[in-house]
Amino acid sequence: MRELRYDAVVVGGGAAGMAAALALDSRGKSCAVVDREPSLGGILLQCVHNGFGLIEFDEELTGPEFAERFAARLADSRIATFLGATVLEIAEEGEEKLVFCVSPSLGGLRIRARAVVLAMGCRERNRGNIRIPGTRPAGVYTAGLAQRLVNIEGYVPGKDVVVVGSGDIGLIMARRMSWIGCKVHAAVEILPYPSGLARNIVQCLRDFSIPLYLSHLTTSVYGRDRVEGVEVAPIEDGALQPEKSFRIPCDTVLLSVGLVPENELSKGAGIELNPTTGGPIVDSTLMTSRGGIFACGNVLHVHDLVDYVAEEARRAGLFAADWLEGRRPRKELRVKVGPNLRYVAPGKVDPSRENKLYMRTMIVKNEALFEARLDNAVVKSVKKAHIQPSEMLSLSLGPAELERARPDSMLELSIQ
Numbered sequence: 001m002r003e004l005r006y007d008a009v010v011v012g013g014g015a016a017g018m019a020a021a022l023a024l025d026s027r028g029k030s031c032a033v034v035d036r037e038p039s040l041g042g043i044l045l046q047c048v049h050n051g052f053g054l055i056e057f058d059e060e061l062t063g064p065e066f067a068e069r070f071a072a073r074l075a076d077s078r079i080a081t082f083l084g085a086t087v088l089e090i091a092e093e094g095e096e097k098l099v100f101c102v103s104p105s106l107g108g109l110r111i112r113a114r115a116v117v118l119a120m121g122c123r124e125r126n127r128g129n130i131r132i133p134g135t136r137p138a139g140v141y142t143a144g145l146a147q148r149l150v151n152i153e154g155y156v157p158g159k160d161v162v163v164v165g166s167g168d169i170g171l172i173m174a175r176r177m178s179w180i181g182c183k184v185h186a187a188v189e190i191l192p193y194p195s196g197l198a199r200n201i202v203q204c205l206r207d208f209s210i211p212l213y214l215s216h217l218t219t220s221v222y223g224r225d226r227v228e229g230v231e232v233a234p235i236e237d238g239a240l241q242p243e244k245s246f247r248i249p250c251d252t253v254l255l256s257v258g259l260v261p262e263n264e265l266s267k268g269a270g271i272e273l274n275p276t277t278g279g280p281i282v283d284s285t286l287m288t289s290r291g292g293i294f295a296c297g298n299v300l301h302v303h304d305l306v307d308y309v310a311e312e313a314r315r316a317g318l319f320a321a322d323w324l325e326g327r328r329p330r331k332e333l334r335v336k337v338g339p340n341l342r343y344v345a346p347g348k349v350d351p352s353r354e355n356k357l358y359m360r361t362m363i364v365k366n367e368a369l370f371e372a373r374l375d376n377a378v379v380k381s382v383k384k385a386h387i388q389p390s391e392m393l394s395l396s397l398g399p400a401e402l403e404r405a406r407p408d409s410m411l412e413l414s415i416q
């Protein structure tokens with residue numbers, strides 16, 4: 001088997017992988033990016049709508065435009081790219097990691113490196129994951145698959161559409177299907193609030209007069225060979241009301257019911273996973289439980305905006321460079337996930353430098369107060385005009401807030 005050696009290997013060439021690789025390159029580290037697709041860009045390539053890059057470039061770009069800007073930087077760098085190459089396994093041999101890949105053009109390839117950055121993105125939950133009862137006709141797609149069919153393959157998967165769930169991909173696809181002449185009858189969401197960004201509810205549903213049924217469960221998909229409709233029932237005071245159920249005829253169901261980090265490789269490498277996010281548990285340097293293996297982007301936790309993916313991944317690349325130079329934090333504090341937060345990533349901070357923490361809340365609230373407490377004393381509080389689970393929150397904490405931390409101190413984040 002052919003063998004190559006780099007300082008670092010980045011698995012995945014989406015926004016996260018490209019940003020991490022560029023950061024490693026900026027520190028003079030030799031680096032290879034491996035992606036199973038034939039082009040760099042990851043999920044961005046099928047997101048032909050705008051709304052990308054407002055923070056990163058101070059401009060509103062489409063997904064492919066955002067990807068193109070990063071890919072051009074890679075082309076100008078010393079970074080090696082292996083495209084159409086799938087990473088099958090990450091093993092360790094002493095201080096070195098062995099990254100095993102296969103591709104039709106290269107056959108088997110083993111890459112040796114002292115650091116690995118995981119940037120494999122996430123995958124969609126499907127009908128099996130949410131167990132919608134009913135028949136098994138053709139015409140049920142995940143929203144991301146339908147997006148790929150329409151935007152990349154040039155194939156229209158159906159004419160009369162119901163979106164199950166209200167995640168961002170489903171909302172974007174409701175608009176996309178309307179644009180290409182399909183009738184989108186409804187989006188049906190089990191929760192009492194939308195799962196997608198507020199801007200997408202307005203721009204993708206309201207602007208197209210597509211009804212959103214909140215607190216409604218899709219109780220059945222019916223149809224023999226092809227989908228003929230879905231049955232939907234309201235949930236009132238926490239109880240399903242089957243007697244109030246109704247049918248929405250359609251020939252296509254698009255599922256937008258959540259994303260999960262793509263972590264088969266991480267599991268195979270023996271990396272500890274966080275049961276809440278489904279991504280690796282990482283320390284203040286975004287390093288997983290396996291020394292020298294870092295994680296960023298949607299493989300770590302599912303992000304709402306690509307700008308945050310790029311920001312986090314850049315830090316992962318710089319931390320991987322620190323690791324290669326033998327630099328590790330001297331002190332780390334564990335972060336406790338306090339009231340009304342679902343998770344905080346990373347789960348540790350280094351009190352001697354600035355830390356950027358990303359998190360998601362479990363509540364919908366106006367005029368919320370976000371607090372960081374060190375040993376029960378408030379060290380930072382930030383007012384938020386509105387919070388909801390679909391929108392990521394972030395907080396920066398550094399020596400100004402954490403200077404008096406002791407080794408056994410507890411940092412707790414909460415939102416009320």
Ligand SMILES: Cc1cc2nc3c(=O)[nH]c(=O)nc-3n(C[C@H](O)[C@H](O)[C@H](O)COP(=O)(O)OP(=O)(O)OC[C@H]3O[C@@H](n4cnc5c(N)ncnc54)[C@H](O)[C@@H]3O)c2cc1C
Pocket residue numbers: 011012013014015016017034035036037041042043044047050051052053063085086087088119120121122144147168169172262265296297298299303304305306307309
């Ligand atoms: C429909 C949709 C709409 C969105 N809209 C917006 C928006 O309007 N604005 C915004 O800012 N953000 C938006 N986002 C979010 C943003 O685009 C993503 O969060 C971001 O691009 C994810 O980057 P990533 O690098 O973590 O993952 P990905 O882009 O998924 O990249 C992961 C890469 O890893 C590769 N890979 C995985 N496993 C392997 C393996 N074993 N071997 C080799 N390669 C592998 C994959 O091929 C892929 O290229 C949207 C996302 C979606 C899906």
